[in-house]
Amino acid sequence: MSKMAPPEEVMKVDYSTPAESWMDVKPEFKLGNYSYPGKPDVLKYLGLPNPREWNPVEEDWKLPPDWREIVRDGFRELLKKYRSLKVFMDVCVRCGACADKCHFYIGSGDPKNMPVLRAELLRSIYRGEFTVAAKILGKLSGSRKLEEDVIKEWFMYFYQCTQCRRCSLYCPYGIDTAEITFLARDLMNRIGVNINWILEPVANCNRTGNHLGIQPHAFKDMMDFLVDDIETITGRRVEPTFHRKGAEILFITPSGDIFAEPGIYTFMGYLLLFDYLDLDVTWSTYASEGGNFGSFTNDKWMKKLNAKMYHEAKRLGVKYIIGGECGHMWRVLNQFMDTMNGPADFLEVPKSPITGTVFNNAKSTKMIHLVEFTADLIKNGKLKLDKSRNAGITATWHDSCNTSRGMGFFDEPRYVLENVVEKFVDMPAQTIREQTFCCGGGAGLNNGEFTEMRLRGGLPRGNALRYVQEKFGVNTMSCICAIDRATLPGLADYWAPGVKVTGLHELVGNALVFEGEEERTMNLRQEDLPGVEGSEEDE
Amino acid sequence: MNTVETLLAANRESIVQRWQHLILDTYPPETAKLWKKSSDPYHNPVGARIRETAEAVVDYLASGGDKAAxxxxxxxxxxxxxxxxxxxxxxxxAAGFLFLLKKILREGFWQDFSEANAWDQLLAMETRIDGLALASLDLYAKCREKLHEIKYKDLERSQVQLLKRAQLIVGIGEGESAD
Structure with missing residues (x-):
């Protein structure tokens, strides 16, 4: 009979992780830690190379035989095209300021999620393939050669970056990891290494008009159902129009708002607001997508999907565009539109027909965000709002990365929120405004197979939310991004159970008081308003 | 308080810190190093939670079996x-970090237990730690169940409206009765 080890032997179990150089640690793919690869049909439709069935957990990724040359040539081309890339590759001094700033790093502890190391995945190849130092110093210079494992590592970690740009805020040189991720994904696309959750929406958007592939008649049908719901709730019949030539404004929002909860309530909020103002606004099924998954693919597709909105504005002859509560639509618009497709000279500088305010910030793009439009209305006393319709809510505000860090909306949404709810509390200073933490679902990572990773990346946001929930009784988190609205309910359910997620215009829609209106007994979710019990209980 | 509990209380700070470091050592070395240094609860929530949990557990164990909540x-x-x-x-x-506390007690205080001949107390203490480890496994299972529930709910949120709109599913009308 074998002897049992003495207790002290048993307790010598060492859980600590052995020290290994990061270059020697290979990525381990298992179900749940990667997003599914692009489907062959989708790649073919988009004209992307190397369409095939492949699986990241298998050894053979079926790369094209000349994949090394393709990546090298592509890298060379991008370095030439984007001076920023060359600067980012050369300038990092490894000061460590970014190390603990990434939400995926904070949540996972995986060193390759430190922004410095994420960039190093690309930088090591840059050094190894394009610089003299590597030829003399080899690995000592932090360089390495392009092997298949490097591509696997890129796939793992550049699809664990939501391009939120929090790290770049802390970098003394302003190295923008989001741009590095953009370009790394561009390189991978050249050899057919990509994810379906990004490419299929791009294909759908190009073909059908929106990421989800909702066809025009279905879009109209869903709108009709929401119009019916609005009538049930408010007694008002709103009458949105489609493709109306000569309308003053074209309104475009993410397609997630038209059917997914809780986005639909925000959608109803838009419709109510436009009805309240009797705004000369039209919708389009061709431009039925505010989001731009092209920006997660490459510059070609980002440009094309963005251009689609402007084509429609031109075709309809509107004066300007208002965009709904979307995130990366605004990143593309604010950061890239002007040089890609702008200036939009055929449109007029947006001027609010209600207040007369001219939005000179959108002088060139001619497109404004609904939240600045609404904030301006409230500031000028044009909306009658009843906060008690949102009674019982203690709200906090989630700054969506793209609208806050990407374009500087910090005060406008808070101003609107404070005007429609009775209680509002901000999360801790290090976790909001410029320093906001990502929801974990940006840049194409809000797919079903990635939920566990997303919760991991959502820890910093969830942790801050938990703090205000426990300390101030926060029970609602509001935001202006469709990906947030899809991602945050799960995040809240895990990290701060009991907090619900709303779009901003859902709360505006609840609070709007129409002249001569019927008394409202329920909110846009058809929940009884506080103090108004179900009619049977009242009797 | 018995001898083991007294030792735990008297060495609270060093035990908590040692335990915190051992738990952090279950992460990659670069991370363990960084997280041992940082006490910012928002940039290092994992480190902060480890510290708070270690304190709560040590205090609970030191306060005597029946008295602590x-x-x-x-x-x-x-x-x-x-x-x-x-x-x-x-x-x-995920749940086994409790056992690292046993390691700390044995390595740090073996001599003290021996001198006080407090083996029965040590056994009792370790049994309580085992109990907490099992409770942690229950919590782990609940979290994983929650994860799957979230996946299911995400799917439902994104699809249920489509099914309703397509009239593939229809709910019960208001005031409708089965009779």
Whole structure:
């Protein structure tokens, strides 16, 4: 009979992780830690190379035989095209300021999620393939050669970056990891290494008009159902129009708002607001997508999907565009539109027909965000709002990365929120405004197979939310991004159970008081308003 | 308080710190190094939760078996297990950090136990630690169930409206009766 080890032997179990150089640690793919690869049909439709069935957990990724040359040539081309890339590759001094700033790093502890190391995945190849130092110093210079494992590592970690740009805020040189991720994904696309959750929406958007592939008649049908719901709730019949030539404004929002909860309530909020103002606004099924998954693919597709909105504005002859509560639509618009497709000279500088305010910030793009439009209305006393319709809510505000860090909306949404709810509390200073933490679902990572990773990346946001929930009784988190609205309910359910997620215009829609209106007994979710019990209980 | 509990209380700070470091050593070395240094609860929530949980558990164990309330310490354990449940750990690794405390007690105080001949007390203490480890495994299982529930709900949120709109599913009308 074998002897049992003495207790002290048993307790010598060492859980600590052995020290290994990061270059020697290979990525381990298992179900749940990667997003599914692009489907062959989708790649073919988009004209992307190397369409095939492949699986990241298998050894053979079926790369094209000349994949090394393709990546090298592509890298060379991008370095030439984007001076920023060359600067980012050369300038990092490894000061460590970014190390603990990434939400995926904070949540996972995986060193390759430190922004410095994420960039190093690309930088090591840059050094190894394009610089003299590597030829003399080899690995000592932090360089390495392009092997298949490097591509696997890129796939793992550049699809664990939501391009939120929090790290770049802390970098003394302003190295923008989001741009590095953009370009790394561009390189991978050249050899057919990509994810379906990004490419299929791009294909759908190009073909059908929106990421989800909702066809025009279905879009109209869903709108009709929401119009019916609005009538049930408010007694008002709103009458949105489609493709109306000569309308003053074209309104475009993410397609997630038209059917997914809780986005639909925000959608109803838009419709109510436009009805309240009797705004000369039209919708389009061709431009039925505010989001731009092209920006997660490459510059070609980002440009094309963005251009689609402007084509429609031109075709309809509107004066300007208002965009709904979307995130990366605004990143593309604010950061890239002007040089890609702008200036939009055929449109007029947006001027609010209600207040007369001219939005000179959108002088060139001619497109404004609904939240600045609404904030301006409230500031000028044009909306009658009843906060008690949102009674019982203690709200906090989630700054969506793209609208806050990407374009500087910090005060406008808070101003609107404070005007429609009775209680509002901000999360801790290090976790909001410029320093906001990502929801974990940006840049194409809000797919079903990635939920566990997303919760991991959502820890910093969830942790801050938990703090205000426990300390101030926060029970609602509001935001202006469709990906947030899809991602945050799960995040809240895990990290701060009991907090619900709303779009901003859902709360505006609840609070709007129409002249001569019927008394409202329920909110846009058809929940009884506080103090108004179900009619049977009242009797 | 018996001898083992007194030792625990008297060495609270060093035990908590040692335990915190051992738990952090279950992460990659670069991370363990960084997280041992940082006390910012928002940039290092994992480190902060480990510290708070370690304190709560040590205080609970030091305060004597029947006197301490179990609920608050389970709430603290939940905060930490919730994190480790989505961090790529095997279930045993995610919930097994309690056993590292046994290691600390044996390595640090073996001589003291021996001198006081407090072996029965040590056994009792270790049994309580085992109990908390099992409770952590329960918490782990709950977190994983929650994860799957979230996946299901995400799917439902994104699809149910489509089914209703397509009239593939129809609910019960208002005031409608089965009779």
């Amino acid at each position: 179990l609920e608050p310490v389970l709430d603290r354990l939940d905060e930490l297990v919730r994190v480790r449940a989505v961090q790529n750990f095997a279930p045993s690794q």
